Amino acid sequence: MTKTAILVLQNTNTLSLAAAVDPLRAANRQSERPLYDWSFATPTNEDVQLTSGLTVPAAPLQRVPSCNLLILVAGFNVIPQATPALLSSIRRLTAPDTVLMTIDGGAWLAAKAGLLDGHTATTHWEDLAEFSASFPDIMLQNARFVTSGKRWTSSGAAPTLDMMLQLIEVQHGASLSARVAAGFIHTRAPSSTDPQIRHPDARQHSALTHKAHAIMESALDTPVPIPAIAKRLGLSTRSLQLHFQQVLGITPKTHYLTLRLAEAHRLIKHTETPLLSIALATGFGSQSSLARAHTEKYGGSPRATRAAHRFGL
Secondary structure, eight states: OEEEEEEEOTTOOHHHHHHHHHHHHHHHHHHTSOOEEEEEEBSSSSOEEOTTSOEEOOOBGGGOOOOSEEEEEEOSSOGGGOOHHHHHHHHHHOOTTOEEEEEETHHHHHHHTTOSTTSEEOOOGGGHHHHHHHOTTSEEOOSSEEEETTEEEESSHHHHHHHHHHHHHHHHOHHHHHHHHHHTTOOOOOOTTSOOOSSOOSSOOOHHHHHHHHHHHTTSSSOOOHHHHHHHTTOOHHHHHHHHHHHTSSOHHHHHHHHHHHHHHHHHHHOOOOHHHHHHHTTOSSHHHHHHHHHHHHSSOHHHHHHHHHTTO
16 A cells, blocks of 8 residues: 655645545545555644635644655745755655655745755746746756656646546556546546646637647747747748638737737736846847837736736726
8 A cells, every 4th residue: 555645735726635635535446445545744733724715634744754655735835834844854754765746836845855856847837937947956847747756746736637647557557547537537638748838728729820839838038930930830931820810810920929928917917026027038128018018918007017916906
């Protein structure tokens, strides 16, 4: 039986926690034997409240003697919770044969503990740039989830289900993993290495526009010229433009600008990142060029948008 400890931090997404636990429960049910035994742990002797309002009763991680599988589940405000005592407990429990899995913000805990150095890992797309700058010894990959030896990292709730299904397959075979997936009516999973899409488009993409969209998403800070995108896809620039017009009703250039502005808008509203840094991170040459494009798209300047969001308007 795999003895599992699941550390849950304050402000964790409920879906992320469920995606980690329920596949283990389902594996026990489908196999009709106890393959996994788990217990929940908390950073301190205080209850943990999830973003939905659900509560995980206090069970300090420092009291867990050992485990075969350690899962770190976190969401918002991870770093203030990453105390030296908690990191020490995580290091102690990560024995050479222990599988360490992180979900969403959990990667920050493992990284702060030095347990991802030299490994390939991922985290939520909102944190990719900051994570990469903070931990240069980790090979960061924009992927749904990543396996690197006994280090498994997932970018968020939905990829976690696929990651857990792969764990079950590795440990107990493809047949059981398929039965667990069927129990959740989960019939088609993207590849683990598929990049995280920050701004999914509600419009119906073709295979070609989807590939172009992914290229654009991966290079918002330094936009790839449209002719270069066309060349990567084996098309002429004219053919790519016509295809975008036929499928989405807009040009590739307009689509790219929309993605860049959407990311800038998110950063303006939800971070304290300086406006010039946001402009450069989304491919605008100056703060003024971002301001013009943002005002035309959203009807307000970046400064006004940030002020309105800050005051709840």
